Every structure is written in C-alpha cells, then in structure tokens.
Amino acid sequence: xxxxxxxxxxxxxxxxxxxxxxxxxxxxxxxxxxxxxxxxxxxxxxxxxxxxxxxxxxxxxxxxxxxxxxxxxxxxxxxxxxxxxxxxxxxxxxxxxxxxxxxxxxxxxxxxx
Amino acid sequence: xxxxxxxxxxxxxxxxxxxxxxxxxxxxxxxxxxxxxxxxxxxxxxxxxxxxxxxxxxxxxxxxxxxxxxxxxxxxxxxxxxxxxxxxxxxxxxxxxxxxxxxxxxxxxxxxxxx
Numbered sequence: 001x002x003x004x005x006x007x008x009x010x011x012x013x014x015x016x017x018x019x020x021x022x023x024x025x026x027x028x029x030x031x032x033x034x035x036x037x038x039x040x041x042x043x044x045x046x047x048x049x050x051x052x053x054x055x056x057x058x059x060x061x062x063x064x065x066x067x068x069x070x071x072x073x074x075x076x077x078x079x080x081x082x083x084x085x086x087x088x089x090x091x092x093x094x095x096x097x098x099x100x101x102x103x104x105x106x107x108x109x110x111x112x113x
Numbered sequence: 114x115x116x117x118x119x120x121x122x123x124x125x126x127x128x129x130x131x132x133x134x135x136x137x138x139x140x141x142x143x144x145x146x147x148x149x150x151x152x153x154x155x156x157x158x159x160x161x162x163x164x165x166x167x168x169x170x171x172x173x174x175x176x177x178x179x180x181x182x183x184x185x186x187x188x189x190x191x192x193x194x195x196x197x198x199x200x201x202x203x204x205x206x207x208x209x210x211x212x213x214x215x216x217x218x219x220x221x222x223x224x225x226x227x228x
C-alpha cells in the first residue's frame with residue numbers, strides 16, 4: 001500500500017510571499033487532515049476533510065491560509081501572505097475512518113525568512 | 114480548549130531498562146488514545162492504540178489507560194538505543210464509528226536511551 005505523498009519536502013520563502021503544499025492520501029481514505037507542527041511542539045490540526053467537504057477548520061487562520069480537496073482525493077494547502085511564525089512542518093495525514101489513528105506523510109518543512 | 118499534557122523531557126534511561134512515558138488529558142469525553150513515535154526530522158508513526166481501561170501489550174510496548182484519572186501511559190521494556198525519539202500522546206473523541214475524528218496531540222516526551 002502506497003503511503004501518503006506530500007510535496008515539496010522543503011520550501012524556503014520570504015515573508016509576504018505565497019506558498020502551496022500538495023498532498024495525495026492513501027487510496028480509499030476518505031478523511032484527510034492538515035497539521036502544523038512547530039519545532040518542539042506537537043502537531044496542531046489546521047483542517048479536516050471528509051471526502052471533499054470540510055469537517056473542521058476552526059484552527060485554520062483563514063485570513064492567510066486556505067485549503068481545498070477537489071474530487072475528494074488530492075488536497076492543497078496555501079499560505080498567502082506568509083509570516084515568520086508560519087515556519088513549521090506541514091503534515092498531511094489520511095484515515096479510512098473510525099478512531100484508528102492516522103497515517104502521516106513525510107511532511108513539508110517551510111522556512112519563512 | 115481540550116488539552117493533552119506530557120512532560121517534554123528528556124527522559125533518559127539506560128539500555129535494557131523500562132521507559133515509562135505519561136500523558137494526561139482534559140476532555141472526559143475522549144474515547145480513543147494513541148501513541149506515536151517521531152524520530153528527529155521524520156513524521157509521526159503510530160505505535161499503539163488503546164480504547165478501554167487497562168493494559169494493552171504489543172511486543173515490547175504496553176499502553177495503559179485509566180479514564181477515571183484521565184491518564185494514559187506507555188511502557189517500553191528492554192529499551193534500545195533505536196527507541197530514542199519523541200513520543201507523542203494523542204486523544205480522540207471518536208468511538209468505534211465510521212467517521213474519523215480529529216486527534217489532539219500533546220507536545221511529546223523526548224526519550225534518550227543510553228548505552
């Protein structure tokens with residue numbers, strides 16, 4: 001079974017620039033999550049999709065962050081404009097359903113300078 | 114705000130010893146509990162899940178759950194240098210239903226297994 005694919009692995013941008021991350025979940029997984037993990041902290045949920053609908057985006061900074069999941073498969077997360085405090089690893093995870101835990105992708109490490 | 118608390122460590126144990134990692138959570142409605150291992154620069158990897166009070170064993174790992182006291186623990190027996198990593202505790206409101214529920218993570222405990 002192929003894992004959760006994410007790209008790019010690393011990204012360095014200047015503040016106020018925009019950036020986009022891509023995620024392809026495990027085939028058949030209806031639920032997709034984007035988490036932000038700041039160095040030294042645990043992952044924090046940004047947004048949860050069930051198929052192509054949003055289930056929870058309560059912690060997504062909507063003035064600068066946006067996410068979509070077209071056709072209930074791939075997803076993109078965008079930041080525009082980026083701030084220094086957005087420097088973090090952005091993790092995508094997917095789940096078949098139920099409380100069985102997630103499978104995480106390898107993450108995108110974003111550095112904003 | 115639902116919280117999951119862990120001691121950040123580092124927790125240092127000698128090779129072959131038992132490592133004990135603890136986690137407390139604030140939401141009494143939490144139903145599912147997970148331990149993830151995260152090596153430096155890598156993504157979290159699920160190692161244990163537990164849903165009922167008591168102990169659950171898987172190889173060298175034992176998860177313990179006490180819902181009345183709102184704590185979860187992970188014991189690692191015969192600790193190896195390869196166990197050196199950050200261990201993240203995560204909790205979910207979801208019971209055994211078809212709809213996946215979000216996980217709330219603690220900040221993690223860094224474990225160092227010394228030779």
